[in-house]
Amino acid sequence: MTAIAAIDEPAVRSALAEVADPEIPIVSIVDLGMVEGVEVTPDAIRVELLPTFVGCPALDLIRAAVEERLAMFGRPLDVRFGYRVPWTSDRITSAGRELLRTSGFAPPGNGATDLPVLVQLATPVPCPHCGSRRTVLENAFGPTQCRAIHHCTACRQPFESFKPI
Amino acid sequence: MTGIATDLLPATRDALSVLLLAMADDEFVIGFSDSEWTGIAPMLEEDVAMSSLAQDELGHAQALYRLLAEIVEDGRDADAIAFDRPPEGYYHARLLDHPRGDWAGTIARRYLYDTADGVRLDALAGSSFAPLRDLVGKIRREERYHRMHASSWLERLALTTGEPRLRLLDALARLSPDGASVLAPLPNELSLVMAGILETGSAELETRWRAEIGPVFERLDLPMPAAIAEPAAARTGHSEAFRRLWTDFTSVRHAEPGATW
16 A cells, blocks of 8 residues: 655645646646645644636635545645735746646736736737737637737737736 | 724724724625626626626625624624615715616716726725725735726726717716715714724815816716716615615525525
8 A cells, every 4th residue: 555655745745736627637746836825733734825817716616625645634624715915927837827728728928917907908819720910919818817818920820818917 | 702803992893883884885786786787798708897897886886884793793794785675775976876777877977987986995004903904905806807907998088089989978968966975974984094994084085086087078078977966865765766776686595595606
């Protein structure tokens, strides 16, 4: 039997790295920078998660998936979403950005958080398929709250991006 | 008591509850109203956009109702506050009492609302009440997209001569008497200002709002919203259109008591 050697923060974080985002399952909630705090005490495991959008309908699914994944530790869980720290698209890790790109999603620009939104959207997003910057924003709103829709005039493919927010 | 607002004076806590109810009901009603475009917007892109905007607003409303439930601690959860009141118990601004109207009507209202709501959110960004400040910090990031959407459509309609501009003018005339209702004074709001929860009172917020939209309306040659005739009635006496909306949005809850969103 492979016993769980230790219940500590790194062990919990690596377990969380296996919890997929329900809307874009190629990336985990760790890749997306949604895990803000992990606290392990003898009595409980506490996890503070940051919603990407306030009204994200996947939050309950994510919480349930986290609880299911951490159940193996056999300790009471306290998994909650908070706004103490705002989630921004800058929190997506470089590994997460690469995974997004290889699966056809343009990752959000870096350091875009404090720019006026019109400036961000006026900057062409590189096409995740062919790399061209000859792209146009078709719709700042997409199939989920965190996604926008673009079109690449070079390879003529539509693609989605993760919104800078 | 274990509440999150127990260190506030009772009068301040009450005023905070009123502010949260006003904000939550505003977001809830405009979100639900705009969701009516899902499936029937003038073009596919706008179908997606309005649905996404509505989803954002309902999410904001839910978070604000949850915060309100934690402050009021009267046994009601966010769903109970959102759905279990009679129509006259809602506290949204009269601007949101209008039906969504045609596309120009929706855009005109969204522009007036998003800009006024933006001024209100800015005045809460440095709030001394941390749970609200944190939530507002997150909401503001999302609202930037809403303002961009409303601004670009307002400009498109205003600068397209003929029917688009005429419909926009018609909508602005219809909404004008209630245009400033989002920023009408709230009961006892001074206690919020004194407690550092709200940066400044409604009169100053309305001045800021008019200073922001004034140059846009002037450039587009559009008439500015009128002053509110009866500020004390800016959030009461709801319309027939709202009662119809209420019947819709409470129907699931009534059909299935205890249903949650």
